[in-house]
Amino acid sequence: MAYEVVRHNLPLFDEEGRGAATDDEAGRDRHYLPDFPEEDPYAAGHRTCAGCGPAIQYRWVLKAAGEDSVLAGPTGCMYVANSTYLCTPYTVPWAHTPIASGGSFTSGMAAAYEAMIRKGRHPGPYPNIIVMAGDGSASDIGLGSISGGLYRNHDALFVCYDNECYANTGIQTSPTTPYAGMTTFTPFGKAIPEGKKLPPKNLAKMMAEGHPHCYVATTTVGYPVDLMNKTRKGLNHVGAGFLHCYTPCQKGWVYQTSMTVELGRRVVEAGLFPVWEYDPATREYRYFHPPVQRPVTDYLAMQGRFGHLLPEHIAALQRGANQNWRDIGMDVPASLRDGEDPGHHKRLAEETYSMPLNRGVGA
Numbered sequence: 001m002a003y004e005v006v007r008h009n010l011p012l013f014d015e016e017g018r019g020a021a022t023d024d025e026a027g028r029d030r031h032y033l034p035d036f037p038e039e040d041p042y043a044a045g046h047r048t049c050a051g052c053g054p055a056i057q058y059r060w061v062l063k064a065a066g067e068d069s070v071l072a073g074p075t076g077c078m079y080v081a082n083s084t085y086l087c088t089p090y091t092v093p094w095a096h097t098p099i100a101s102g103g104s105f106t107s108g109m110a111a112a113y114e115a116m117i118r119k120g121r122h123p124g125p126y127p128n129i130i131v132m133a134g135d136g137s138a139s140d141i142g143l144g145s146i147s148g149g150l151y152r153n154h155d156a157l158f159v160c161y162d163n164e165c166y167a168n169t170g171i172q173t174s175p176t177t178p179y180a181g182m183t184t185f186t187p188f189g190k191a192i193p194e195g196k197k198l199p200p201k202n203l204a205k206m207m208a209e210g211h212p213h214c215y216v217a218t219t220t221v222g223y224p225v226d227l228m229n230k231t232r233k234g235l236n237h238v239g240a241g242f243l244h245c246y247t248p249c250q251k252g253w254v255y256q257t258s259m260t261v262e263l264g265r266r267v268v269e270a271g272l273f274p275v276w277e278y279d280p281a282t283r284e285y286r287y288f289h290p291p292v293q294r295p296v297t298d299y300l301a302m303q304g305r306f307g308h309l310l311p312e313h314i315a316a317l318q319r320g321a322n323q324n325w326r327d328i329g330m331d332v333p334a335s336l337r338d339g340e341d342p343g344h345h346k347r348l349a350e351e352t353y354s355m356p357l358n359r360g361v362g363a
């Protein structure tokens, strides 16, 4: 006899009116969440750096998912810093997988739960199955196994927590490291003054375009309600979901530890990380239009990893941001268009400390 597979349907948090909040001209009241869940499957006592963006993301994803969750974590900071021998901060089942096989391990878990429930060996309901892979894993070493899980449409949520580097092994460049971001493998110098020369891989668009039957979304730690709702939408979607979450790395990016959430907003307001959602039913993208548009320097100047930039590098980044604004259907104000001219940033070359002093990544 085959038993029915009953699935959770997690309610969404109320976002109504948050975008139009008037008490903060930047509309930031939209981030306040009075009904934040009390359960905390990612408990205090982990060992990540102060202000660690991936740890914040982990906590909110797990709050949104709740206690009936099963997790996988490919090698990276969120494995190594979170779990030492026989001790982890998870109150739910969690497994470490090799960095390349987070997707295949999760596919196996999903298939096994389906089979066990059908055979009456697991009482159900079907748990929330989540893998949280770093950008090195999700966009590079483990890309194939995650793509396989999405392609076969296993009922699980595949999350990339993106700290734009291979953090755990010492801040090496990854495919999502931004143009001109300094890492230990992309140092700046006379030959390559910008540090990293390549633009970042557009991982989330690649996942949406390549797996059009999947729920795909981007979000950041600057937007907790958005992050938690997209977690729940991805889990409610029957089939595979992919969430790409921007998560600053204090150690690798060199910024004040209290600024993690602020960076999560500024990267969006600077046009450098578009926030959107792809609906597999209609095959349409819904883009978030932030109420504030900033020059990229408002974002770059907060981080030591950009402390070496010359005017032409900043102009190139502003050109990319302006293209992003157009791509998501927003106008580019004249002040931001002016920023495409290196001459606009000449002041930076003349004032030694107009950008934060670069004390080296990983310092």
Ligand SMILES: Cc1ncc(C[n+]2csc(CCOP(=O)(O)OP(=O)(O)O)c2C)c(N)n1
Binding pocket: 054, 075, 076, 077, 078, 099, 100, 133, 134, 135, 136, 137, 138, 141, 163, 165, 166, 167, 168, 169, 174
């Ligand atoms: C096949 C393989 N190559 C290299 C490593 C070494 N390694 C361990 S953690 C890590 C960094 C992973 O980066 P990412 O996935 O972005 O996670 P983060 O450390 O940034 O959290 C690397 C390269 C490994 N464990 N396995």
Ligand code: SF4
Binding pocket: 047, 048, 049, 050, 051, 052, 053, 054, 055, 077, 081, 163, 167, 168, 248, 249, 250, 251, 252
């Ligand atoms: S190195 Fe970065 S990602 Fe790793 S624990 Fe520290 S802040 Fe978090």
Ligand SMILES: [Mg+2]
Binding pocket: 076, 134, 135, 136, 161, 162, 163, 164, 165, 166, 167, 174
């Ligand atoms: Mg990483």
